Amino acid sequence: MLTEFGKIFIFLLLAIGFVGIALFAAKLIRPHRPTKEKLLIYECGENVEGSPWVKFNIRFYVVALIFLIFDVEVVLLFPWALTYQEFGFYGFLVGVIFLLILGLGMAYEWRKGDLNWDRTKPNIPELSKILTNKNVSNVKIDEQIKES
């Protein structure tokens, strides 16, 4: 009854066992001297502030949606990978057409720049610009003061 899946299951068991034994062995060897500072939550060396529930950029959501769509595609291609040889060229063609249609969706996404993560550009101050703008801005501020 030990099919191919049985082998995978044994492999899984071995993997779980390996991780378990490694962690257990490490626990036996390592020193255990906790202090208050060590048990604090670590976040980039800063004190933890506020709730982690913040508003997410919608981009994450779109990426998740696109991932879901292509995931469904993978599920539909699973049977194709196993059986297309039975149908010869016809079976191959059907799969290729399906892949082409979805590849087009991918190409569309790529071309429209939705795979780029456009960040807001950091506003780096340049010395030359500051120097040229300084006089102008001073004059403007003076005018505003006079008006008021």
Added chain:
Amino acid sequence: MTANTEIFQLLPHLVIGVGIVLSVVIEISTKKSESILPWFTILIFVFAGAHSIINVYDYQILFGGMYAIGGVTAIFNFIFTIGAAIMVLNAVDYIKKSKMNFGEFYILVQSSVLGMMLMAGARDLFMIFIGLELMSICFYVLAGINRSRMGNTEAALKYFLLGAFATGFIVFGIALIYGTAKSTSIDQIVFAYEYFITDVLFLTGLALFVIGFLFKIAAFPFHMWVPDVYQGAATPVTGLMSTTGKAAAFSVLIIILSAVFTQNITNNFEILFAVIATLSMLYGSIVAIAQDNLKRMLAYSSIAHAGYMTIGLAAGNIESVSGIIFYLTAYAFMNLGAFGVIALIEGSNEENLDINSYSGLNSKSPILAGFMALFMFALAGIPPMAGFFGKYYVFVASIKADLTWLAIVGVFSSAISVYFYLRVVVYMYFKDSTSSIIIKNSFTGLLAVIISGLLVLVFGILPDTLFSIITSVLSY
């Protein structure tokens, strides 16, 4: 592999499928896609529609009972493609005006039409479901395509939530039907319909399936989404949803209940359909009286029209099916025309939808006023227009099926509806203009209105041509 050659018999579908692929390629490769795509879309729609209607007598079942071409399917394909072509013609200037001029708009319209065509030709529950989802998903996106408008977003969200709810009903119905009939093939279900229908589970499944599609056709207890969605969505999109979307849902109802229509089996849903038809007609007609927003008024009138068509489902004989199909054809073009006029008068940001905007329209634009009057008369069902014959055929069929009271309710409710249709005409011709509306010239928009007006007149003056085609085709 027989399927190898069978695929070429689906030429209209292939054309639209390849059209979608090419449209995406155009969208990817050029920056000016929005100036090419509308004409390309119209071209493939007109080709697919012409091909369907030419081969209307060439009825064939393909892919081992999975799909049918020709016959009733061809007539439905004609409604979908030509209706969508008129809508695209109308939308070209509208989407420029409302600042959502994207090429994707046309790709989504093409995809939704492909979904409708798959629904109309499907002879398998899976196929129906995939076609329905393709149509619905494109409609959800089209309803909310202009994210900067509040009404659009609201419409998309409401449509999506209630549409997904209806889809849940349909899937559960399909599961129960499959569980009892042990097949998803509609031909097998229809063949042994009389045997299956005694099974409570099958009856429940079929009822859930039918209720899901009653959502899609916007019949009374399942109409909650209609006014807000029709008002919020972009006007040409509303035109498409209310005509072709309704026709697609009716095509499925006609196919799944075809045993009732052709084999003289007792119609288990007669009372359900009769009650729904009565409530939809009366509710739609009465509530529409109170509406001042023209899009909202047409939304309620769409509920009433769904009621008139449901009379045909209650009657359950072959004449009623031909009546429904004729009605759907007529309704598609008169409603598209009415929404076309509204789209032309509408301002760039959902203004001028109020009925007061139409006062004195005759003095500003006699052509638009004339066509709007034509569509209003047709929707009200005044004799020489196509709308009258749609109602006439359905009412005659219901009298034949001993449902005279339903026909009387129908006539009564059409009498009510005359009030709010003619109110628009009165405003246009007999009231002085109060607002200063500038109607932007749009050649394509006007062309779309003229084409739909001509089709309404042709079907109204020569109803027998279309009706005889439908009846002869139904005998398959």
Added chain:
Amino acid sequence: MILEYILFAILGLVAVVTSVAMITRPSPVMSAIFLVLNFFALAGLYLLLNAQFIAVVQVIVYAGAIMVLFLFVLMLLNTDSEHAILKEKRKLKFIGIFIAVLVFIQIGYIVFYSAPSDSVTKEIAESINAGKIETIGTELYTTYVLPFLASGFLLLGATIGAIVLAMKKFE
């Protein structure tokens, strides 16, 4: 056969424990993680029933994609209000328990009292190959080739729709 029973016991135990843990954790993220574990245990059970395709779908779609969406929704929503609802409306809890008990009784009745009819047992014997991926593939490329290609267009439409709705820039 013994091995199958042992595996069934292990996987079933994992499924039950994780589902109980899922509904009792106060943190919704922890619940979601337990739900993933539950999905994996269910996938194992499907494999034991020789329904390989469903097992694959369970892991790839549910434990993968759907859970990612779940976690995103949890992150997007303010989950504190959820607790408030349950604390304020105790009645809801009792209604929930009542419905759960009702469903449990129903399933128990089906399992213990409804004898499988002859036709059903025959179909079970035939269906031993029905869950295999090869069987599904053969069906997909003969009978259902048209819905398969149509689903390609469905996925394309969904891709374009998602991008248009979320990404399109307005002036």
